[in-house]
Amino acid sequence: MKRLYYLTRSVExxxxxxxxxYRYGVGEWHIRGLSQDDAGLYHHHIHPANFFQRYDLVHLGERGAIAGFLISLLWSLGVHFMHLIPASFGTAETMFTILIFxxxxxxxxxxxxxxxxxxxxxxxxxxxxxxACLVLVDTPRNQSHKIAQMVEKKHPYFILAGCSSTFTNPFSGPAQRHDSTKGVRVY
Structure with a gap:
């Protein structure tokens, strides 16, 4: 799936x-809104962005898990090769330690x-x-171009402000804006 980001001036x-x-066939659960005016989103029947779309819980949680795994692996190898723990500390205990870290x-x-x-x-x-209101549209990769063209044709004042995958990549950092207007604020 691909996520398209449209920035509008208001919830209206x-x-x-x-x-x-909706008329084009995008399901209501594939469209989310993010705005300071959550009551306005509710009033206009736009589903607000959920907790995982709004906050960086999954992304940083995955990064933390990777860091914990690597630290525990280095710790376990160091302890094993320096003989700091008796030989009775076996594979099961090491795996448990890695899991906990x-x-x-x-x-x-x-x-x-x-x-x-x-x-x-x-x-x-x-x-x-x-x-402003940010509209997140999740669509299959093969249909994202058609949806972007439809929005550009019916709403020429809305510019596609960005796109990404719906899957979280723990190795990626903050995304850059994809403005086609170079230096002009996107609305």
């Missing part, structure tokens, strides 16, 4: 876009992620804070 403009997407890393990464906007939408935080 987002409502017009969402209604056209990995889970602790995932937990601590997730705690940090709860306090941050999702790494894919953080680039839009200024616009959202100033009253």
């Amino acid at each position: 403009e987002a409502d017009r876009l969402v209604k056209d997407l 990995t889970l602790f890393g995932a937990w601590s990464g997730g705690l940090v992620g709860i306090s941050r906007l999702n790494y894919r939408i953080s680039r839009f935080s200024e616009d959202i804070a100033s009253g």
Whole structure:
């Protein structure tokens, strides 16, 4: 799946876009809105972005799990080769230690992620804070181009502000804005 990001000036403009997407055949659960005006989203029957789309819990949780796994693996290898623990500390104990470190890393990464906007939408935080509405459209990869063309044709004032995969990549950082207008704020 591919996620398309459209930035509109208000929830009312987002409502017009969402209604056209429904008419085009995009399911209502594949369209989400992110705005400071959650009541406006509710009033216009736009599903708000869910917890995992809004915050960086999964992304940083995965990073924490990877860091915990690597640290525990290095620790286990170091302890094994330096003979710091008696020989009775076997494979099962080592695997348990690696599991605990990995889970602790995932937990601590997730705690940090709860306090941050999702790494894919953080680039839009200024616009959202100033009253804009971000519309997230999830679509199969082979249909994303058709949907982008339909939106461009019916709503030429909405610019595709970005696109990404719906899957979280723990190795990727904050995404850059894909403005076709170079230096002009996207609406």
